[in-house]
Amino acid sequence: MDRLQHLRVPIMIVLTALAGFVIFLVLRPAPASPGIIVTLRPTPAETPTPIPVSAILVYVSGAVKHPDVYSLSIGSIVKDAMNAAGGPAVDADLDRINLAAALSDGMQVHFPHLGEVVPAPGASSGESALPGAPIDINTATLEQLDALPGIGPAIAQRIIDYRQANGPFTALDQIKEVKGIGDALFEKIKDLITVGP
Numbered sequence: 001m002d003r004l005q006h007l008r009v010p011i012m013i014v015l016t017a018l019a020g021f022v023i024f025l026v027l028r029p030a031p032a033s034p035g036i037i038v039t040l041r042p043t044p045a046e047t048p049t050p051i052p053v054s055a056i057l058v059y060v061s062g063a064v065k066h067p068d069v070y071s072l073s074i075g076s077i078v079k080d081a082m083n084a085a086g087g088p089a090v091d092a093d094l095d096r097i098n099l100a101a102a103l104s105d106g107m108q109v110h111f112p113h114l115g116e117v118v119p120a121p122g123a124s125s126g127e128s129a130l131p132g133a134p135i136d137i138n139t140a141t142l143e144q145l146d147a148l149p150g151i152g153p154a155i156a157q158r159i160i161d162y163r164q165a166n167g168p169f170t171a172l173d174q175i176k177e178v179k180g181i182g183d184a185l186f187e188k189i190k191d192l193i194t195v196g197p
Helices: 002-026 078-084 142-146 155-165 174-176 183-189
Strands: 055-062 066-071 107-111
Touching: 055 078, 066 078, 078 107, 142 155, 174 183
Parallel strands: 055 107
Antiparallel strands: 055 066
16 A cells, blocks of 8 residues: 555656646647748849831921821831822922832921922931922032932032032023033933022
């Protein structure tokens, strides 16, 4: 009996410890559930893709039904600009303009009226020669003269030298006095040139 009493104390200690452990397991807070860890990666800055230019702006003036600035597709020609402006006016002189000339952004196309004298753009104006518009051979630059059919840089320089030596041209056919410009070449360019007002 003494022996059983003697074992009672260690058994009570073991049972108490075991009960404490069970209570600890029951009462302890549940471990936090591992959350989903989301790693945010910075998105690379999107490189803007260049927007392809699909239209040009052209100012259409003169003998058309609705002169204005029009948006035309790339590759358009002067005839497209005329049609965008409602077509030619009744007094349009279409023989003096090249309807097949290509257009570029920011260009002005002037459709002359019958009998209208269209001066060439001044060299300092920053405008390019209009397709088919007659150029004033008294004020035209070397580049403008060179753009005429059959006139290269050498003949263009001769025209400039001629007007510097002899004064301004007073009649269109006077240009035939420039070396290299004969009757055949004059026929090609006579509708594309003017001697001004």
